Amino acid sequence: MSTVDKQLEDVKATIDEEVPRRISVSDVTYEGPELVIYTRDPKEFAANSDLVRRLASKLRKRITVRPDPDVLAPPSEAESAIRELIPEEAGVMDLNFHTDTGEVVIQAQKPGVVIGRRGATLREITQEVGWTPEVVRTPPIESSTVDNVRNFLKQEREDRRDILERVGRQIHREPMSDDEYVRITTLGSCREVGRAAFILSTPDTRILIDCGNKPGANGEKPYLDIPEAFGAGTNGIDAVVLTHAHLDHSALVPLLFEYGYDGPIYCTEPTRDLMGLLTLDHLDTAADDGRTPPYDSEMVREAIKHTIPLEYGDVTDIAPDIKLTLHNAGHILGSSVCHFHVGDGLYNVAFSGDIHYDDTRLFDGAVNDFPRVETLVLESTYGGRNDYQTDQEDSERKLKQIIQNAYDRDGKVLIPTFAVGRSQELMLVLEEAMRNGDIPEMPVHLDGMIWEATAVHTTYPEYLRDGLQDRIFDEDENPFLADQFNPIDGGDEERQEIADGDSSIILSTSGMLTGGPAMSWLEQLGPDPDSTLTFVGYQAQGTLGKRIQRGIDEVPVGGSGRSETVPLEMNVETVDGFSGHADRQGLENFVKTMNPRPEKILCVHGDESATQDLSSSLYHDQNIRTFAPENLETFRFR
């Protein structure tokens, strides 16, 4: 018998002791991080709401109860009963019965109403029909991304259960080694922005954190081929953890499956969906530019299939000696600070991912309160000694002025942005400014995935700030549904019309002018001295955005195959308060107010000078051991 089977027998014995005789336990298995208990008495389990909580705390595991298939009410019968139990105003759209797991997926406009106070309605449902209800939201704005992910996962249910069972056995295997150590190996994003990737390793486990590309570079990948990563095959990596969906963190996650990786990806649900959206768009962009895409779209589906979504705050076993907890990072939808607890109190490491320290219109500021942390791996995008940004109020004033000026000249304002995060923040700013009459009403065109990304935001409002959540649920108040927003769906013809037309604002990807429809807009508007190009986000070394900021006066247009240029006669402005990244002050505050104070900080995800400045100032001002690692180094803790 394998050690996992042996251990499951022990678990089963404990459960048998705890569960009253009259409630049957027919089987116990692992599915991913969860322990699944099969029973012929699902109604009894539901009636004893305390029982599962008691088992979970005794076994120190997350527990799911599943009915044996033959004790369930037939779906047709169950459906009427369920619809009867749920209040009308929940807006139930659809019910999906899965006989393999005894789950019924309820899609509704107001999931909270379906769930009831502390899950009361859900328990009632199980008590009545035996099925285990799972509730998902009907997005207020239809998102093909979310639809596709949900349909795909429905269709792949069986495959997915196999994956989860395998992963579950991996997680709960017996640790083998007598050694004790914790190491971090840097594969990318050290003394540079882009290609984030780190290995967290113990004698028993290796975790890959992020796997991004480098914007504007010629396919520079993280160093995935070294022995600590995938150099000796894909078996050695136990799990991938994704901080957020931006391509400099996620773009090469699907590539791992081409390498043969077959393990889990842990991230939030919105990160999973946005990763799908952005990586598929990334493949399209590559193809449009005549480059060879780094992998097939099939690999994106593999990545989604292998994703185990976690919610903020859930403490989850992801390896025999590692527990992962995600916390809000304030940067984009679903972005996480990833906290790793190693061993039984041995060591704790937090990876900040990208963070925004202060609250924004979209998100609460990043969490920096943990039970324990000895080492922090901290982004340093704006870590340079002068990287203090104006506050958002001033920035908004400046942006509005730029728009007003362009409007007065009959010009347009082109704002290159990431599809995810900054676009939605700007939409909120612009909607409010027009509603208040601060700037004239005019169309705001959204090009290149921005609308789709916005739809994903409305699917997961629990990841947004409270006030915004409420507005999104109210159709008349949903700011993203304001009239002036126009998703571009007519291609270059529509763009031409807009360029020839009246004043308007254009938000378009990519955010650093490394491709995407922003290039078409630049071709159209570049020579127009009445229009204004406005940067609102970080421009990495080597990107066209950076070069324009430095003052070049013509820009290449068309794909990589062509070498045409247009003169750049439009105005160029930078408004720096809208970044999704904490500025220098925010980074300092994040550390200063962090609880507990970390012993060591690795400053990464910033230019050489930014990481070194931040490292040396945190050391001098806050007396913490800091490092500005290079790629390909390994640090040992404990």
Add this chain to the structure above:
Amino acid sequence: MSTVDKQLEDVKATIDEEVPRRISVSDVTYEGPELVIYTRDPKEFAANSDLVRRLASKLRKRITVRPDPDVLAPPSEAESAIRELIPEEAGVMDLNFHTDTGEVVIQAQKPGVVIGRRGATLREITQEVGWTPEVVRTPPIESSTVDNVRNFLKQEREDRRDILERVGRQIHREPMSDDEYVRITTLGSCREVGRAAFILSTPDTRILIDCGNKPGANGEKPYLDIPEAFGAGTNGIDAVVLTHAHLDHSALVPLLFEYGYDGPIYCTEPTRDLMGLLTLDHLDTAADDGRTPPYDSEMVREAIKHTIPLEYGDVTDIAPDIKLTLHNAGHILGSSVCHFHVGDGLYNVAFSGDIHYDDTRLFDGAVNDFPRVETLVLESTYGGRNDYQTDQEDSERKLKQIIQNAYDRDGKVLIPTFAVGRSQELMLVLEEAMRNGDIPEMPVHLDGMIWEATAVHTTYPEYLRDGLQDRIFDEDENPFLADQFNPIDGGDEERQEIADGDSSIILSTSGMLTGGPAMSWLEQLGPDPDSTLTFVGYQAQGTLGKRIQRGIDEVPVGGSGRSETVPLEMNVETVDGFSGHADRQGLENFVKTMNPRPEKILCVHGDESATQDLSSSLYHDQNIRTFAPENLETFRFR
């Protein structure tokens, strides 16, 4: 066709161009780092002494010329011709003809005489009989170690040629990666003395430098199981380089073959033989102490079979992108500072191994002059701020006084030493002191491999200082053959007799009282207040030697199974000038006079305080970037 075969075709074409028509080239292959040219005209090659040199410089390879077997004079005929050509005084003992390679191994008492001025006699031999002569020394003191190694290698010639051919193809394979980097991973001997092991890696190559055990510890091995080392199997390691034969550097090299390693070991010839001697003794000691030996003696033979011996100064390709050169380290017989040249001028790293900076009776001081070095990995045994040692003259005076005092009390002097290095140095000191009448003549007993190690020294006099070489060749002057030296060969009975007898000096292994016959001596002499225990070498943390220095007053005796003790009533003295290691001053001088000045220094192979003291003082005094790494870290250079 493989890339190696393709490349060999190109090499052959170049050779065909360079070699005159009348000289045939029948085949070209790789054997280890050498390029072997087969010819039907070995005599012509020998007559054109310039030709091989020209080819070597053109191809930038080490070249060996071999005759096709059927063009050779028959061995019996060749033997008489060869004996005729070599002057009588060479003392030729034995000739061994190897038809597979066309080599004849000539064993002689004076190899220099066989070789002739600049190899003239050797060339004459080939011109006359076709065979390629190789000369080995008949040891002035018979060494079973050297005999065993030579016989074993003779018997394994075929296997060995297979190995060399495979290694040769490995070395000359095409590099695969576009990346460029140089990394060092620390597997052991960081902030500790013992279990030396490092990985030097590039995108294409991984080299293991040393693989030792930790004296006095419970089998603490270097971290060989991490992915950078052997975690993913033994395929990833291209070569093992051994700085010297001490067990803290060599003890676990044979274990690698149990792991499945099948590649080459590079070191000097004496290091190979001493590694055989010391590791076999290490296995015996383990068995005697009732411990499970870490591997079978068969693995020691595998290690010897896979060794490719190099001479000081030879620049040798050991991987597609790495050239290795060994230099005298002044520490023990055959000990080397290992210089790695990476890529085509990309980077240079020197590993000091253990070094002695000043000249000693046995050896010249360590070499610190290199074409280029950016990073130095430096031993720090005596790197502590107070680790300045008295000079050898004072030390000798002190030792003589200790001996005189013991003699006056009718006591004995027990000196625990490493079998290799310090023992021979002390023998020279004692022989001279008695010859000069500084101390009374008395027996000097040599226990536990010391005599055998001395015999190995006399086999390789070219590794000793000039004056000493000359004395060794002259039977009447060979200091190691002085009458007072008595190798213990009668076991505990002989030891008992000596302990009960008149004054004498006992040199015995192990040097840190971690086992070996020194334990029997301690049991015999420990309670004798007239005798003196004298430490002359470094005592590592956790060893009995260290505990006695700290003042314990009874010592455990017998194997690990027993728990008896004897009271320690004998005098305990430490004479510190005899160490094989550079003291703090020596380490500082090594760096100060190093040419060129290194950019970075990793201080290793020393206690935590020693490595940190040395690191910080080299930084402050010499303004070099220094580090005191921990085990399991990786540093990136370039």
